[in-house]
Amino acid sequence: MPASDRFDVVIFGASGFTGKRVVQELARIGRNYTDITWAVAGRSRNKLKTVLEEVSKKTGDDLSNITIIADVNVEDEASVKDMCSQSKVLINxxxxxxxxxxxxxxxAVESKTHYLDVSGEAQFIELLEEKxxxxxxxxxxxxINACGLSSIPADLGVLFLEQNFGGTLNSVESYLITYFPPRMMNEVRRSGIVRYSSWESLINSMASVPLKKMRQQQSPNIVPELKQRCLLHKNLNKWCLPFPGADNFVINRTQRHLFSLDGKRPVQYKSYLTFPGFxxxxxxxxGCIFLFILCKIPCTKRLLLxxxxxxxxGLVTYGDPKEGAMDESRFQYEMLGSGWNEGSDLRKTPDKKVVARISVTGLDPAYTGTATAIIFSAITILRERDKMPVTSGVMTGGVAFRKTSILKHLQENNIKFEIVKNSE
Known part of the structure; x- marks a missing residue:
């Protein structure tokens, strides 16, 4: 299908839990982009129609004219290719x-369709880059993978901190601070809060990580090297552990890519998750050590799945978490940047510290924030292709969007970036 006849955006998996949030956010954000055409895609026409009706009722937007691309099955390559050929940007x-x-x-490659997803699966991202x-x-x-809450805020947050550092940024230590309301914890006890697909992804990812790779440390190629802190340490008046999410993997890919692309000095990055009590x-x-061991043993892995x-x-649910259960929850990154003032000798000890804060708020910020991030990723490709890298391919959001206005759009939609402390 000629590009001029395609929808600007197609949301694949629109009847799933994340897909519904993307549809709802696109209906809201689309009020300011009335020229952008979009469609929903998936297996069941009835389920997709129900999603559009529910979102219409909730938002007051009439979505009866939104096209439904049904009978798309990942086991039927022809149906998937037909879907991709109808879109300029596919949100998976x-x-x-x-x-x-x-x-x-x-x-998507065969159809010459831009591809975005919310995957934080390192094995999958590596596969795409290689293949x-x-x-x-x-x-x-x-x-572009990991276009949701993992890892757009953190990836762009490092670039935001670097742009506002006022010198040379050497390293960033990021601390994720979360708040979960009591009703969410009650929902966990009643029916679970983690979707089975997320659980399955976690188990398979843990099972696929070689033990040797877990023990390996990055060779120090930047001086001074940012050392990994102790497994359990205290900072920001909280107890902290290394963050097992995709942020480290994605951001280090961004920094390596920018070094190879522009020769820019890579920013070293380590991320941690905070807890209120020891x-x-x-x-x-x-719990994580025990789970990791169980994932490596075939019979216990089957039990987990x-x-x-x-x-x-009780954390996992086969259905969707109860709507509203995560309202009033909050996600906040405290990014502690260290480096040198302009004109300082980079061979000496870093003499400057700047702290950036990235916060995600609003109703159900985990999924709504993810929907917001991936929608503006799609809009940026459609509207600001001239500000993106000349050479396309498999890359992170930090590489693809670093010169665009996506950060401004996120700022206006409950994903805030700010400098909170500057110590010369």
């Missing part, structure tokens, strides 16, 4: 991505 909300994502990416980067460049398209943090360490509620002590 259908995970786990290691299981269902590659066929969509392959079809599809060259063909994506030849097709003139972008393949015993909560200690219990988390023990077949009996998720039992094995997660």
């Amino acid at each position: 909300c259908c995970g786990p991505f290691m299981k269902f994502g590659e066929v969509v990416v392959a079809a 599809y980067d060259k063909s994506a460049r030849e097709a003139g398209i972008f393949i 015993f909560t943090a200690l219990g988390t360490i023990i 077949n009996y998720p509620r039992l094995c997660s002590f």
